[in-house]
Amino acid sequence: MSNLLEAKDLYKWYGDHAALDHVNLEIPKGSIFGLLGPNGAGKTTLIRIINQITHPDSGVVYFNGAPLEREHIARIGYLPEERGLYKSMKVGEQAVYLSRLKGLSKLEAKDRLRYWFEKFDITPWWGKKVQELSKGMAQKVQFIVTVLHEPTLLIFDEPFSGFDPINATMIKDEILQLRDKGATVIFSTHRMESVEEMCDHIALLNRSQKILDGKLSDIKKAYRNNTYEAGLLHGQPAQLREELLAILPDTATRMQISGEELKLHVQLDNGMDSRSLLHMLNEKAEVLFFNEVIPSANDIFIQTVKKEAAHHG
Amino acid sequence: MDKLLLIIKREYLAKVRNRSFIVMTVLSPLLIVGMIAVVVFLTRMNNDQKKVIGILDESTYFDNVFITGPELAFVDLRNITPEEAKDSVASMGYYGLLHIPGDATIEAVAEGIQFYSAKSPSITVTGMLEMRIAKRLREEKLRQIGVSEQMVNELVANFEIPTTTFSGERSVKGINEIKAAIGGGFGYLIMMFIIIYGAFVMRSVIEEKTSRIIEVIISSVKPFQLMLGKIIGTSLAGITQFVIWILSAGVLGFLAFSFMGVDWQEFGPGANLPPEAMETIEEASASNEVLQLYVAEMLRIPWGTLIVSFMIYFTLGYLIYSSVYAAIGAAVDNETDTQQFMFPVIMPLMLAVYVGFFSVFENPNGPIAVGFSLFPLTSPIVMLMRLPGGVGADGVPWWQLFASIALLVVTFIGIVWLAARIYRVGILMYGKKPTYKELYKWLKYK
Numbered sequence: 001m002s003n004l005l006e007a008k009d010l011y012k013w014y015g016d017h018a019a020l021d022h023v024n025l026e027i028p029k030g031s032i033f034g035l036l037g038p039n040g041a042g043k044t045t046l047i048r049i050i051n052q053i054t055h056p057d058s059g060v061v062y063f064n065g066a067p068l069e070r071e072h073i074a075r076i077g078y079l080p081e082e083r084g085l086y087k088s089m090k091v092g093e094q095a096v097y098l099s100r101l102k103g104l105s106k107l108e109a110k111d112r113l114r115y116w117f118e119k120f121d122i123t124p125w126w127g128k129k130v131q132e133l134s135k136g137m138a139q140k141v142q143f144i145v146t147v148l149h150e151p152t153l154l155i156f157d158e159p160f161s162g163f164d165p166i167n168a169t170m171i172k173d174e175i176l177q178l179r180d181k182g183a184t185v186i187f188s189t190h191r192m193e194s195v196e197e198m199c200d201h202i203a204l205l206n207r208s209q210k211i212l213d214g215k216l217s218d219i220k221k222a223y224r225n226n227t228y229e230a231g232l233l234h235g236q237p238a239q240l241r242e243e244l245l246a247i248l249p250d251t252a253t254r255m256q257i258s259g260e261e262l263k264l265h266v267q268l269d270n271g272m273d274s275r276s277l278l279h280m281l282n283e284k285a286e287v288l289f290f291n292e293v294i295p296s297a298n299d300i301f302i303q304t305v306k307k308e309a310a311h312h313g
Numbered sequence: 314m315d316k317l318l319l320i321i322k323r324e325y326l327a328k329v330r331n332r333s334f335i336v337m338t339v340l341s342p343l344l345i346v347g348m349i350a351v352v353v354f355l356t357r358m359n360n361d362q363k364k365v366i367g368i369l370d371e372s373t374y375f376d377n378v379f380i381t382g383p384e385l386a387f388v389d390l391r392n393i394t395p396e397e398a399k400d401s402v403a404s405m406g407y408y409g410l411l412h413i414p415g416d417a418t419i420e421a422v423a424e425g426i427q428f429y430s431a432k433s434p435s436i437t438v439t440g441m442l443e444m445r446i447a448k449r450l451r452e453e454k455l456r457q458i459g460v461s462e463q464m465v466n467e468l469v470a471n472f473e474i475p476t477t478t479f480s481g482e483r484s485v486k487g488i489n490e491i492k493a494a495i496g497g498g499f500g501y502l503i504m505m506f507i508i509i510y511g512a513f514v515m516r517s518v519i520e521e522k523t524s525r526i527i528e529v530i531i532s533s534v535k536p537f538q539l540m541l542g543k544i545i546g547t548s549l550a551g552i553t554q555f556v557i558w559i560l561s562a563g564v565l566g567f568l569a570f571s572f573m574g575v576d577w578q579e580f581g582p583g584a585n586l587p588p589e590a591m592e593t594i595e596e597a598s599a600s601n602e603v604l605q606l607y608v609a610e611m612l613r614i615p616w617g618t619l620i621v622s623f624m625i626y627f628t629l630g631y632l633i634y635s636s637v638y639a640a641i642g643a644a645v646d647n648e649t650d651t652q653q654f655m656f657p658v659i660m661p662l663m664l665a666v667y668v669g670f671f672s673v674f675e676n677p678n679g680p681i682a683v684g685f686s687l688f689p690l691t692s693p694i695v696m697l698m699r700l701p702g703g704v705g706a707d708g709v710p711w712w713q714l715f716a717s718i719a720l721l722v723v724t725f726i727g728i729v730w731l732a733a734r735i736y737r738v739g740i741l742m743y744g745k746k747p748t749y750k751e752l753y754k755w756l757k758y759k
Contacts, residue, residue, distance in 0.1 A: 082525045082528055
């Protein structure tokens with residue numbers, strides 16, 4: 001079994017509104033799985049179903065091959081987007097409480113918490129009340145509580161909101177380390193640069209439906225559209241520009257001149273491939289750089305969602 | 314189960330350690346005892362200040378009428394003019410001057426009687442003076458007709474109707490009221506507990522929503538476990554508070570009143586009873602035989618059944634209402650939004666108490682009392698008011714008690730189920746002020 005989590009034909013209705021409409025999902029073991037989609041696409045509903053906070057109207061979720069059960073809760077760590085702590089409770093006491101709810105014994109919880117508190121440099125805050133903590137500090141505590149029981153599946157909903165860049169990097173490294181130790185991570189976010197950096201698989205939800213999923217590298221390959229960038233050095237850039245315009249498809253070509261350098265951005269049509277383009281450019285000018293423009297996750301996201309929107313009128 | 318215990322413990326400690334809870338627990342008995350002490354003290358202060366009234370009697374009819382008593386003191390002024398009397402009364406700081414002019418007949422004298430004081434006199438003072446004068450007038454008139462004082466005394470008659478049950482036992486009056494008051498006490502306790510600690514449950518749910526911890530918790534435990542743990546934990550904190558209140562109020566009250574030398578009789582068991590019962594008790598204490606009858610009647614109250622029923626009604630009633638409070642807390646985002654849902658919750662409680670006091674006291678087995686003691690939202694209070702009258706042939710029929718409890722259990726299951734469903738959906742809804750229609754929709758979510 002190579003998938004830790006599989007969702008089959010999930011439907012979830014809120015009154016007349018479908019929150020999930022025939023969603024299928026496969027999350028491979030050991031992957032960092034990006035769950036993307038605009039607001040209201042159904043991400044949170046899906047995550048809540050996995051956490052058994054709500055239940056699907058129909059469809060099944062398999063955890064490690066077995067239908068999801070109450071016992072699996074102890075093997076899942078969930079950091080919700082809407083998260084907080086009891087304000088008037090002490091930090092350490094609260095962390096122990098939340099860990100015990102996940103099934104750790106008091107002793108285990110204290111032991112592991114001590115380790116993590118030292119690692120995150122918040123040991124002095126153990127006896128303080130949560131209301132005295134800064135937002136970032138409270139987020140650290142929440143992160144620790146999420147991972148403390150060493151879950152097989154970690155679910156982070158917008159984990160970086162509320163963190164400054166330094167702490168965000170720290171959390172990111174921790175997530176990668178947890179993955180290396182064998183955990184599978186579901187990662188729901190709007191921040192595409194972190195998707196690019198961390199996720200190996202993604203699924204895109206829009207209007208309650210899954211419209212795209214797979215390995216990020218495969219998706220990117222599929223979204224390659226024969227677009228290239230080049231930097232060219234030429235004595236008469238304006239003249240070069242005229243020459244190129246005559247050859248290249250004019251609607252998909254953009255050029256920019258600064259000094260003697262001309263920057264070219266072109267999407268090739270079927271008449272030309274990258275090799276012949278480079279060959280042609282080499283003959284006309286000195287090529288400073290030449291590379292394929294691979295769509296970013298952000299581009300794919302926007303492009304796909306827009307296409308869907310057009311589809312629905 | 315472990316998790317439920319964990320939640321109960323946390324909710325209990327969170328409540329008990331809360332600063333305002335501690336302050337309330339410590340201060341309330343002090344405040345209440347202090348307030349009663351102040352009231353008693355002030356009343357006594359007031360009474361201690363005897364009012365002195367100057368009497369200028371120029372007639373012969375009112376000798377030995379104005380004798381210094383516990384409230385009023387009288388000073389006889391003689392052989393001075395009314396003007397001089399007024400001046401001296403004012404200069405002595407007396408309360409007022411009663412001027413009785415001299416004349417031939419008592420009627421003429423009475424016509425001319427005048428009261429002078431610095432400010433307009435209190436009605437109690439004038440009342441007491443008028444009473445004395447009227448009595449003297451009546452005596453004088455009767456004497457003129459030829460009725461002797463002895464005959465007058467014999468004319469005054471008192472009558473008390475002796476009461477007996479059909480089976481021939483002497484029954485005592487007011488006992489029904491006393492019994493209802495005992496039951497009413499239990500019922501009132503349940504109502505207060507529900508209103509105070511139900512609101513605590515609600516606030517605690519709202520706090521979990523606003524602090525956004527709720528989703529973290531319910532990814533570990535079922536919403537129902539959290540709700541139940543919260544209700545139980547809060548009620549344990551409430552019981553702790555109640556026990557502390559009762560104990561400390563008892564001790565403090567004892568200390569305060571022994572210190573002030575208040576007569577304990579005033580605060581005896583009859584203190585909160587309706588006036589008829591009070592009178593009866595006062596009269597009854599005169600004779601030992603009657604007192605024994607009361608004791609016998611009190612012993613006849615089915616204390617065992619009453620206490621067991623109290624536990625059942627208290628537990629079920631509190632669970633029903635507090636789960637509704639929890640659902641309300643889950644449905645809203647802040648406390649101000651709770652108003653629209655609160656009224657339907659408070660109403661049956663109020664209804665129960667008022668129906669209890671007005672109808673059950675009067676007729677514990679009448680149709681209204683029976684109806685309200687069967688209706689599950691009012692039965693915890695109303696049935697407890699009926700129970701001290703006895704269970705069985707001459708009291709609450711057993712079938713009514715069992716039917717009432719059975720209905721309560723069914724309602725309990727139904728309402729907790731409904732509340733849990735609303736709670737489950739509501740805790741994850743932010744930024745909405747739901748309508749009843751929406752709540753109904755929530756019930757259908759899976």
